[in-house]
Amino acid sequence: MTGRLGIAFAALLAAMICGSPARPQDASTLKKDMVGQWELSTTERSKTCVVTLRGDSTAQGMRLELEPGCAAALPFTKDIAAWSVKGLDIVRLQDAAGQPVIDFTEVESGIFEGLRTGEGIYILQNLAAARSLAKSMDQMIGDWSMVRGNGRPICGLTLTNTETTPDNFAVFLKPRCDPAVTAFAPTAWRLERGELLLMSASGEVWRFEADDNAQWRRVPDSVDPLIMLRQ
Template sequence: MGTSRGRGPASRKPWLVLAAVATLMTCGSAASAQDAAALKKSMIGQWELSTTERSKTCVVTLGSESSPHGLKLDLEPGCAISLPFTKDIAAWTVAGLDIVRLQTAAGEPVIDFTEVESGIFEGRRENEGIYILQNLAEARSLAKSMDQMIGDWAFVRGNGQTVCGITLTNTEVPPDNFQAFLKPKCDPAIASFKPEVWRLDHGEILLMSADGETWHFQADDNAQWRLVPDTANPLILVRQ
């Protein structure tokens, strides 16, 4: 009486395994192409290209039409003065899955951007630093927010007691910050911290001392800014 032979995984025909692998690779390639196409579509429109502190800006309009060098784009007059490297930019494209590339007429990258948060892209140029690509309307909204921060503020405790004053200015302190000045007769903890610069960053007011210590303030439901993490005796920034 003959014995039946098993038909386990090792006995499956090699072409079936190869077909399965090929199918997975095809599906993966299709998904990747869809991701790149979706990113390309989402980028069409007006964007602000800027230094991180927005002291130098340039409006870039990314188009959908093909050109010999990639996809068409327009740079507003004056871009090459504000950001000299932009004079080499002739087109744009999406490289790989998620890289927004501004490139030369020869197709060489001038700067590559990757998304760091929704609608905000970050790119680096060697020996120059980091640049930001952001939706133009949102960037201008942020600029308005910055303008609204400039002026006199009070540090107030949770019981309503004012313990110090500070002036936030628009005087740039490279690379990314602006000058801040404490007023006299401050609470010892604040006087010891002695913030000298500030900036808006991801929806927070950052105050920084000369030695690099940073206090983070987040907006609360009362249009005030609270030091985080919160404590039983909170410190609040209130506009004067």
């Protein structure tokens, strides 16, 4: 990808995929906003399911449709019969008796999180945004440079599309990297909820967010920031 396309992509990802803080709203507005197609997934998107939330009511609640592969990907979805909004901000996927299968709350604009005890956290997000993120991961592949806040390069690295584990891809450092990066020794990368994650074999994670200058800046920020730029 050229430098101009790289800048355009990072700006788009920052503006559209990172999202903005969840907006306060009432139950009727939330119900209206939820009508449409959504992706239900594990946090790393290794297992996904398309859920279509309808605006009409049934005896069980608001009508929904699950794609045929949902039960195989996420077994708990076989119990979902309808959806509803509880309180001001809870989106509930419920069984035929109206009991919750999983409750979601909005954590960013268009991104909801829900917890199933003993299983972990699941994500519900707009289907178009989820598919845009998957496409964006492909566009991240290539050579990058790590620089300090003063612009001094400290390492080159290559993000690949070689899958190491589900939804994680191989990353390779180039020679003569700064000792801090060499000691970290990232072996895998992925995009997660608008962040670029670099992960080491020991489980250490460095997180980067796209900033206003179409760069990826390590978070939390510091007085001597670490920035990733397209080469």
